[in-house]
Amino acid sequence: MRRTINDITNEIFKGFLESIERNDGLCPVKGLRYDGMRLPDYTDLMVQQLYLLRYFPAYLVEYFDIYRDILKNKRFKKSFRVLSVGCGCGLDYYALELALQKKGTTCAETVYYTGVDKIEWAYSNDFGNEDFKILLCDFIGIGDVNKIQDKAFDIIIFPKSIGEFSDSDFKSLIKQFKNSTFPKKEIYIISSIRKEYTAIDQDRMANLLICLENEHGYDSNKPKTEYIYYKNSAGLRKDFYDFVYPDEIFYFLNKLDSKCPTQLRNKQFCESDCQQNLNNKRPILKNDHIRYQYFRLKK
Numbered sequence: 001m002r003r004t005i006n007d008i009t010n011e012i013f014k015g016f017l018e019s020i021e022r023n024d025g026l027c028p029v030k031g032l033r034y035d036g037m038r039l040p041d042y043t044d045l046m047v048q049q050l051y052l053l054r055y056f057p058a059y060l061v062e063y064f065d066i067y068r069d070i071l072k073n074k075r076f077k078k079s080f081r082v083l084s085v086g087c088g089c090g091l092d093y094y095a096l097e098l099a100l101q102k103k104g105t106t107c108a109e110t111v112y113y114t115g116v117d118k119i120e121w122a123y124s125n126d127f128g129n130e131d132f133k134i135l136l137c138d139f140i141g142i143g144d145v146n147k148i149q150d151k152a153f154d155i156i157i158f159p160k161s162i163g164e165f166s167d168s169d170f171k172s173l174i175k176q177f178k179n180s181t182f183p184k185k186e187i188y189i190i191s192s193i194r195k196e197y198t199a200i201d202q203d204r205m206a207n208l209l210i211c212l213e214n215e216h217g218y219d220s221n222k223p224k225t226e227y228i229y230y231k232n233s234a235g236l237r238k239d240f241y242d243f244v245y246p247d248e249i250f251y252f253l254n255k256l257d258s259k260c261p262t263q264l265r266n267k268q269f270c271e272s273d274c275q276q277n278l279n280n281k282r283p284i285l286k287n288d289h290i291r292y293q294y295f296r297l298k299k
């Protein structure tokens, strides 16, 4: 994990520095914020880069935690199929690779991974797996969920994405699940939920579970809003010793406002919100962002 974090953050940081130079400013990344139900413009490469510098290592740990737990189930000794809805760059796939490596195998050996995202993200990695695919399309309208790649999925994961569908899209998503075929006797449904909007994300998962129970005969067998989190706030390194965020990048992001080329040149910011909205982009180093739900559904 330490190497993955180091390699990916350094690669993205290099790209981020190039983007700053190309843009001659940091204006686009001011919009990387979630307050007041805002969503960032992920189509902007610079926004993606800062998003990943900020969240990639922490989410990697979280998704690793989830997959490590699920992979304890003996059925995952054989090959299995994963659908990641709103996969971004496939961050959860990186974590799946690490979790499988811990078990002495790899994604290339065992996983059919299909990610779906309506936005093209940089920095995906197939880890040499020819059965890794990211479909660049809106999940709404994709049709029968279990026919996306002809065969049904064993794991369906929403990695920090279930709450980012608009209300009307989420209604359509439920209809889509209702009208899909679910031939597997057992499936896992996972959602990594957003700290700021935990209640919304929990509620959406509950709706999805109700649909799967009522329409497809599954039983989730635990409270539908239950989620896993760390009760005591602590640095991620406490539980994940290999979580090491590169110092140089941390210090750069810690005072991002002072790195804006326009500000450095003019000795002043262009807009009144620059300082505040550049100064809140530090990487996530604590466990408070770890919040997830997973359900083993059987019928």
Ligand SMILES: C[S@@+](CC[C@H](N)C(=O)[O-])C[C@H]1O[C@@H](n2cnc3c(N)ncnc32)[C@H](O)[C@@H]1O
Residues within 6 Å of the ligand: 042, 059, 085, 086, 087, 088, 089, 090, 091, 092, 116, 117, 118, 119, 137, 138, 139, 140, 159, 160, 161, 164, 165, 166, 169
């Ligand atoms: C917060 S990002 C999470 C990205 C990635 N899973 C991660 O863990 O970093 C939410 C993602 O959901 C995607 N998304 C939202 N609505 C979507 C839709 N209707 N169809 C496909 N992807 C969607 C967005 O494009 C975005 O990439």
